[in-house]
Amino acid sequence: MAQNSAKKLDLLGMLPEEISELMARRGLEAYRSAQVTEWLYQHNARSLDAMTNLPKRLRDELAEELFITDIRALKVQVSQRDRTKKILFELSDGMTVETVLMPEAGHSTVCVSTQVGCAFGCVFCASGAGGLARNLSTGEIVDQARWAQYDPDAGRLTNIVLMGMGEPLANYEATAKAVRIFIHERCFALGKRRVTISTAGYAPGIRRLADDDLPVRLALSLHATDNKTRSRLMPINRKYPLEETLDACRLLARNRRTPLTIEYMLMRDVNDSLPEAAKLAKISLSLDAKVNLIECNPVLSGRFAAPPRERILRFQATLRNAGVLAFIRRSRGLDVEGACGQLRNAGLVADSG
Template sequence: MNIFGWTKEQLAEALKDHGIPRFRADQIIRWMYQRGAVSFDAMDNLPKSLRTQLPQHFSIDRPKVVSRLHSADGATIKLLYEFADGQTAETVLMRHPYGNSVCVSTQAGCRMGCAFCASTLHGLQRNLTVGEIAAQAIGIADFLRQEGARVDTIVVMGSGEPLENYDNVMAALRLLHEEYTIGLSYRGVTLSTSGIVPGIERLAEEGIPISLSISLHAPTDALRNEIMPVNRMYPLADVLRAARAYAERTKRRVTYEYILIRDLNDSVREAEQLAKLLRRQLASVNLIPINPVAERNLFRPSKETIRRFQKALEERHITATLRREMGTDIQAACGQLRNRLMEAGL
């Protein structure tokens, strides 16, 4: 039984079945999540007899890093994790002036089919488990600990649609919140969705202050249908209604992500439509010039076009920021590294 991804309470219950005192769970869990232990032999404050007994019933299986890329400026590190069944997913460390942020994946691949995204090129293989999601952040925490730093924030924006793997995602975030793992504040978590309305509604009922980010990318149903197939199931009106309810319930501002694509959704007309759509909402817009994916044949607008779009929103009293680009030299956009290795047959 692989215990990586278990809570202290789950481990204590399992230990009890083998006649092992509950207090040992705290020792084992801290070795596993805070000291990087991958075997019971390393846990030198446990009796030798217990270190011999534990492997007969339990294992500590963490995903392994099969590729690691560093940006030239040292601010971004991209990891490709491989899981026990050979599936892979990407994780990105971004060093910001305000702290270290980790972007985690929640699925191996993705079934959403967004026209601009590399993650969905090979479809969805499977959901990631609680341990596989948590291991991405804990692995980065192990790395940062060596330089006296820590994980400050997590963005659930990697490969996959997190609200289609709801239970595992929330269990992983609750595990990462525990003081015996990395003690992550819920206010330091941002979850991004393509607009899975039932998941947004369920998240609002959790009672934890996670920031919600919605991938919008178009101001009309006709255009969003074209680039985001999910819109046919959850159209803009339903997504915006759920987002407003989330903001009202949590008192947290919703961020709308808007990827700017040349000659597709980047005109002043689309900016005006977007401003009208978001009027009187507790919301802001995060503008993202597309990170070109070779297979998609979609390109970023000029700097002048981007500035014009942002200005049009601001003139209509919509808060709009331009995402700081990080890791473009190492293909830090979701799915790019994974796809490259898959196509090479690695």
């Protein structure tokens, strides 16, 4: 459980049952823990002092042992194209992460970060450009979603994707606890298929997920169908090559019957040929996975370009003709650099937008 420098426990890092246990240990009645949980998730309380139906003396006593993570929005950018909102948050130690809120008609999806920066350095991604600074705590992941839940422009929060900065499965404990809070009926109460973890192919994390009962969808960022191309785009592939990553995904599918999505960013003359589409179809069918095709976004150096539209459609048709569910995903928030691969840490990357 996350602790701050004064060794206090973070209420946002605890499940309601853990809050109940803590209150019981203090000899408090059960309804007190229900009150605290309600304040956190029904009223967005950002301090113990805000919990005004708890006696002041009790609030003061609890504050000696507990705190509530309170990330601060430093900068908010709203897309003129699609109302996607990108928020730069400052954490308690001054580090920053980005979160992207995508409103649809009457509801919304939030894409949260799980690490400050990223160790894996995919060449098309701004998040990894400055390396990994640190893992986020459960409370820091959960608080991004609380912001989204209470955003006045967003509508009801119905989906959470852990696809922001960082590799969620390399920060497994904090990520898994956050997911349990997202689906808990007394917290965010999201449906079990409404939370998605994205991985760059961190095989030990996929295997761990395969042995866990975490109710979550998995999205594998594949982006190439051979080791040579994939290692060039995603250095993690040198450590966990395609065969190992796909074996881990097969284990997950076998153990958990967890629906798998393959994310494939199409880059002109890099991974967009029809033989590659045929290979991708074979991989997808072997994993019973659907495929999201993403048009490459301009990032950092602008080294990669999106293929022409007709080539994207032909790539999709090859997959569909082979029997794969394949969709072309709209890139959202491009004008505020909130699209896939565009999130970054303002403290780590000099040319932050």
